[in-house]
Amino acid sequence: MKADRSLIYGICLALCIAALMAANLLFGSVDIPAEAVWHILSGGEAEKAGWTYIVWESRFPQCVTALLCGAALSASGLMLQTVFNNPLADSSILGISSGASLGVALVVMAGGGAVGLGLSGFFSVVLGALVGAAAVLLLILFLSFLIRDSVMLLIAGIMIGYVVSSVISLLSFFSASDNVHSFVVWGLGNFGGVSLDQLPAFSCCVAAGLLIAVLLIKPLNALLLGTRYAENLGINVRRVRNLLLLSTGILTAVTTAFCGPIAFIGLAVPHIARLLLGTSNHNSLMPVTLLCGGALALFCNLVCVLPGSLGVIPLNAVTPVVGAPVIIYVIINRRKLQYFN
Amino acid sequence: MGSRVAVMEGRGLAVGYRGKQGKVVHRDLNFRLYSGELTCLLGANGAGKSTLLRTLSALQPPLGGELELLGRPVGSYSLKERSRLIGVVLTDKTQTGGLTVYELVALGRQPHTGFFGRLDAHDKDMIDYALQAAGISHKSDVYVAQLSDGERQKAMIARALVQECPLVLLDEPTAFLDVVSRIEIMALLRRLAVEENKAVLLSTHDVEQALVLSDRLWLLAGTCGLECGVTEDLILANRIDSLFKGQQNVRFDLMHGGFSPTVEGKKRICLEASDEVLRHWAQNALNRHGYFCLDSEQAAGLNLPFLDVQSSRQLLLVVGGAEFVCSSFENLFEVLAINSD
Numbered sequence: 299m300k301a302d303r304s305l306i307y308g309i310c311l312a313l314c315i316a317a318l319m320a321a322n323l324l325f326g327s328v329d330i331p332a333e334a335v336w337h338i339l340s341g342g343e344a345e346k347a348g349w350t351y352i353v354w355e356s357r358f359p360q361c362v363t364a365l366l367c368g369a370a371l372s373a374s375g376l377m378l379q380t381v382f383n384n385p386l387a388d389s390s391i392l393g394i395s396s397g398a399s400l401g402v403a404l405v406v407m408a409g410g411g412a413v414g415l416g417l418s419g420f421f422s423v424v425l426g427a428l429v430g431a432a433a434v435l436l437l438i439l440f441l442s443f444l445i446r447d448s449v450m451l452l453i454a455g456i457m458i459g460y461v462v463s464s465v466i467s468l469l470s471f472f473s474a475s476d477n478v479h480s481f482v483v484w485g486l487g488n489f490g491g492v493s494l495d496q497l498p499a500f501s502c503c504v505a506a507g508l509l510i511a512v513l514l515i516k517p518l519n520a521l522l523l524g525t526r527y528a529e530n531l532g533i534n535v536r537r538v539r540n541l542l543l544l545s546t547g548i549l550t551a552v553t554t555a556f557c558g559p560i561a562f563i564g565l566a567v568p569h570i571a572r573l574l575l576g577t578s579n580h581n582s583l584m585p586v587t588l589l590c591g592g593a594l595a596l597f598c599n600l601v602c603v604l605p606g607s608l609g610v611i612p613l614n615a616v617t618p619v620v621g622a623p624v625i626i627y628v629i630i631n632r633r634k635l636q637y638f639n
Numbered sequence: 640m641g642s643r644v645a646v647m648e649g650r651g652l653a654v655g656y657r658g659k660q661g662k663v664v665h666r667d668l669n670f671r672l673y674s675g676e677l678t679c680l681l682g683a684n685g686a687g688k689s690t691l692l693r694t695l696s697a698l699q700p701p702l703g704g705e706l707e708l709l710g711r712p713v714g715s716y717s718l719k720e721r722s723r724l725i726g727v728v729l730t731d732k733t734q735t736g737g738l739t740v741y742e743l744v745a746l747g748r749q750p751h752t753g754f755f756g757r758l759d760a761h762d763k764d765m766i767d768y769a770l771q772a773a774g775i776s777h778k779s780d781v782y783v784a785q786l787s788d789g790e791r792q793k794a795m796i797a798r799a800l801v802q803e804c805p806l807v808l809l810d811e812p813t814a815f816l817d818v819v820s821r822i823e824i825m826a827l828l829r830r831l832a833v834e835e836n837k838a839v840l841l842s843t844h845d846v847e848q849a850l851v852l853s854d855r856l857w858l859l860a861g862t863c864g865l866e867c868g869v870t871e872d873l874i875l876a877n878r879i880d881s882l883f884k885g886q887q888n889v890r891f892d893l894m895h896g897g898f899s900p901t902v903e904g905k906k907r908i909c910l911e912a913s914d915e916v917l918r919h920w921a922q923n924a925l926n927r928h929g930y931f932c933l934d935s936e937q938a939a940g941l942n943l944p945f946l947d948v949q950s951s952r953q954l955l956l957v958v959g960g961a962e963f964v965c966s967s968f969e970n971l972f973e974v975l976a977i978n979s980d
Contacts, residue, residue, distance in 0.1 A: 383734055516756035520749055522738065524731040526698050531749040531802075532722030578737030581756070636784035637737025 304582030307574055311589035315365065318596035322361045326603050327610060328352055356490060359497045360599065364489040366504045367557050368567070368595025369588040370549040373511045375564030376571075376587050377542045380518050380580070382438075384448040385638060386625070388565035389550040391452055393459030394434045395561075396466075398554035399485070401430025403466050406481055407473045420496050424503065427551035434458060435543050484558045487613030489599050491556040503552040510545035511584065514538060518580040561614060562621025563598075567591040569628045578637045594620065646709060646806045646838040647672040647695065653703035654687065654694040663702055664690045668865045670857065672838040674805060677829040679849035680842040682859035683883055688842040689730075689810055691859065695840070696727045696808045708806070722750035726799035728792070728809040736784030740794045743783050744769055747801035765801050773797035773827060789820030796827065800835075807831075809841035813848070821845055825852045850874065850896045858882055895919075904929035906979070909938035912948040921948045924968050928975070944979075946971075 323339070324332055330352065334344050338353045375388040382392075389395050405426035438455055445451045470478045484491070492500045517538040520528040525535045553560065571587040572578060598620060602611045632638040653666040664687040672678060682688045693699040695706070697713050706713045708724060716724065726747070735743050747769070748762045758766070770776035775793040783791060792812055799807050809828070813821040825845070829852045832839040840857075843849055849856065849870075856873050858866040860881055866873070873879060879891045883898070890901045908925055910932040912918035922932045925946075933943065944958040954965040958978045965971040 380734070513754075516749065516752075516754065519746060519756065522734045523746060524729075524733055526693075526729055526731050527727070527733070529698060529718070530696065530722060530725065530727045531746065532719045533749075534718055572737060576737075577739075577742070578734065579742050635737075636782040637734075638784075 304575055304586055307586055308589060311586065311593055314593045315589065315596065318593060318600060319361050319365070321600055322364065322596055323353065323357050325600065325606075326352065326357055327605075327607055329606070355494055359492050359494045360490045361596070362497060363492045363500065363557065364595040364599040365592040366501060367489060367553045367560065368563055368591035368593070370504045370507060370553050370591075371560060371564040371595075372567035372571075372587045372591025373508055373584070374546040374549040376568040376580075376584065377511060377514075377518070377546050378564075379568055380521050381539060381542050382442060382448065382451065383521075383524070384452065385569070385628070386449075386452055386565070387455075389431075389546065390459075390559060390561045391565060392434070392438050392455035393457075393462060394431050394438070394546070394550050395554045395559040396459040396462040397430040397432075397434030398427040398551045399430065399559050400462050400466055400469075401426035401428065401551070402484070402555050403469050403481055404430075406484075407469055407477050420499055423555045424552055427555035428547060430462075431547045431551040431554070434462065435547050439539075439543065486615075487558040487560045487617070488610075489557050489595070489613065491558070496556070500552065500556060503548060507545045507548035507552070508588065510541055511549075514542055514545070515580045515584050518542070518584070522578060558614065560617055562617045562625075563591060563595060566621035566624040567594055569624055570594070572637050573628075573635075576636070643676075644674045645671040646674050648707045649695075649704065650707075651704035652694070652701055652706055654690050654699075655702050656690075657700070657702070665859070665864060666703065668704070670865055670867050672806065672840055673855070674838045675833055675836045676838060676854040677825075677832040677852060678838070678840045678855040678857060679853035680840060680857040680859060681844075681846060681849060681879075681882055682842070683861065684844075686859045686861050688859055691865075692727075692808050692810050692840070692842055696725050697721055698727075719750065723802065724804050724806060726802040726804035726807045728795045728799050728807075728812050730810050730814070736782060738783055739780050740775060740783060740786070740797075741766065741770070741779040743794055744779075744797045744801055747798035750802060762801075765803070769797040769800040772800060772831065774823070787820075789816050789823065792816065792820070792824055793827070796824070796831075800831065805837055807837055807839045809839070811842050811844070813841075813843055813845050821848055825849075829853075846879070847897045850879075860884060902926045902929070902931060904931050907931045907933060907938075907941070907943050909933050909935060909941075909943045909945045910948070911935060911946070913950065917948045917951065921946065921954075921968075924972075928972060944975075 323335055330349050334349055335353055338344050338350050344350045371389070378387040378389060378392065379385050402423055405423050437458060441454050442451055445454055470481060517528065517533045520531045520533045529535050567590050568587050571583055571590050575582055575586055577583060598613060598616045601616045602613055605611060628635065649668055649670045652668040653663050654668065655661060655663040655665070680688050680691070690699070694701050708716065744766050745758060748758060748765065749756060752758060752762060767776070770779050773793045773796050775790060775797055778786065778790060783794060786794060796812065813824050816824065825848045828839050828841060831837060853870050856868060856870050858873065858878060858881060863881065866878055866881065874893070874896070883889050888901050889898050892899050904926070906929055908930045910918065910921060910925065911934070912921055925932055944956065947955040949955060952966055954971050956963045956965055956971060956974060958975070961978070963974045965974055
């Protein structure tokens, strides 16, 4: 019964993702006929050399990046919600993506160059983001022992986010205007931040984070009962929590480093998945959350290129419009939603 | 009781909290928990019942002394081994509203399942059996959020049951339940202890039920440590009163097995009744109104008011030389109010 339901949703979402990927490859600021796109993807040369470049260097990596980022952000949102026993937790609310942003800002402005040129650039940016994200994660973890009330912990996270943002503002105030510009553009969010060369490394990092998440499904279920019950069930709570936070840190850091701090996907998608499935059981919730996240990110990316030749809408102008209504719906109906009680 | 085994034994155990502001709550506790018996831990609020239970369930290390589980120190078991020996039901808030009762109970199989927590046929049999034993199988497909408090507690007991532990510890499993559920839960736990030969220890404030259903009592008082014994031995040795030592206004009613406020009356009355039930409730009413009740022998020559309860509709009162026949207790107290000075 339950397994069938999640399997059906899984198949539907996979089809959805396939359709959205096709749409993402077909539509963009430049008009390329469908046959030409197909021809290029199957290895042929297009009538215009520019088209080949656009499809391979821009649309294809962007498509894969959106899929992976969506899954990564959603998985980290789900893990944070379970670990902190708080359905409104996510890496942007708790200030973790701000931490990653600060790390990136330090690397970009200190390095004085555009984000990530070559593999060494890639790793220095990822490392910066990872250190920043980890620092905020540790701070939140420490605060979670002092602040038992989950709403208060969220507010503390928002405060940390503000403080980190003001540090970033100070940094940009003292930096060269070129660097500031590239940093501001990056901050608007864009799945096009990963080039074809960087795509394998990027995919590996995300895959590593997601692998940890998937391997921790059993302890995640135990954590639904709270840490004491989980420990009684033989779960090494400290180790599991560290691994979960490591996974969250990697996923947040890698996505933030390349695509900017993307809000609302990590917060909203686990709720969409729970509403679809009607369960908090991570056995089905985790895979459906990953698929939903990928689909939603592809959808948002598609919306961004809707104006066609007029330009591209910043990603962070789209995700809140999609995500915020979900959260408001969930908050209004929280008494009726089983997983809130 | 030939095959009685001490599942857990404490010798000179000290419990409490470590750390800077840590303190020893109790020291030198000696006890044994036997299989096949229901043991109730009684104590006033703040007496340290939860601290003791958490120490016994190894969720908190002992501060001194020895604590043995099946003949070996509790600390010598690995987390995994312990999860198959000690099952707990705590008062912690859980996040399980979005799971079905079946899924919640299935979490209790985690110590027995593999890395991904897949349930085999034996696991499923155990879950069905536990749902049945706890009397909650008719709700197995219902969300935990939709259960009443009593049903939720039964589900948590079923969850502890599928862990297949010889020792089950429960922290106030009957708190917040109505009297029917309280009796159901206590009777269920007693039945499980006997039928499955488990050692079951629960803390409770429900003295009346504990005295009826518990094989053994553990009395934990703020100052004089832990006192253990078979229920009736402790009752008849007047040990129950020691629970609330120093409380002048509460006393243990040896006859009826419950606590009641001490009678604060200066007035005295001679009471006769045609049977024990009438005598009990007449005394109850008179005590509440500040009358000490004496029988005819004690009252001889004292010239006290005299009440003879012949039936609930016929109460004969002699006060100040006048005779009244009252038709109810309401009537009786009206007459007493007028005639007492």
